[in-house]
Amino acid sequence: MSAPFGGSGRTAGGLPRLPTPPSGWPIGSYATYGEAQQAVGFLAEKEFGVTDVTIVGVDLMLVERVVGRLSWGRVLGTGAVSGAWFGLIIGLLLGMFNNQGFAWQPMIGGLVLGILAWTVFAAISYSMSRRDFSSASQLVAGRYDVLCQPRSAEQGRELLAQLALGGRPAG
Template sequence: MFKTAPTVILPNVEDRPVVGTYATAEQAQKAVGFLAGNGFPVERAGIVGHGLRQVDTVLGRATALRAAGAGAATGVWFGLLVGLFMSLFVGEQGQALPLMLGGMLYGAIFGASFGLMTHLGTRGSNHGVVFRQSIVADRYDVVADAQVADDARNLLVKHDWRSGPA
């Protein structure tokens, strides 16, 4: 009745030789992009981060006004979408704009209400501070299957020569 997705078995990254090491994820991604742009089979490569750590960036205080504003903004988009779909099923010409504007208005009201209720419900957590969490690594290794590692290494030497040291 239900079909399951095929299982993809990836090679163990520890068994793949390192062909390049970079200080940031963006540099490693650009290196893999360079490999792809030069015809390398990038499905045989990967990026491994070492020395992972979680970084919490403080975005500011969570205020009732900020929560209501974020909820209203989300509600406007949802209301616009609902209004747009409703206008597709209304037979009369000229009804699309009022339906979309009405949807945006109601969406803003309900979104602001839900945002404010959520803020008031979680008031004690984190002392009203908003964080963004990310995972970063000390270094990023580009790895490749052993059969194509030399090709990748040779291409990355050209990439590093063009873009400067990592």
């Protein structure tokens, strides 16, 4: 593969510049990302060439966890608090760079304008969203496969079999 202006089409770390499907042979499959990370960590401890390894999330799903109920009071209160912090920071910066020394007026003005602006923006956003709850979204996989380049896949499988046996050598 070559890049339009020369070069290999890969970054300095060897990663492709464009989204590319993973390659390699499966050497392990795990229910959680943490278990897949642990497997790759085990390979690294055994001085295995982990640059040949890729963790692939399979059966991706978007999970939206509801974290609370929204109401006008909560939305406006959150908007006011966010605006207060932003306004204070802007006012502080303006007050510090005042030619007559530090002045309190820019801080108070920033606080008031920040509260007003953020409260209005929060009200507009909430009235247009038509959602009465807040949530956090997360992309998760049904399983996590560990792939390895063919040149070292068999060695990787043997090492991960040791991990499955509690870290003892197989045999």
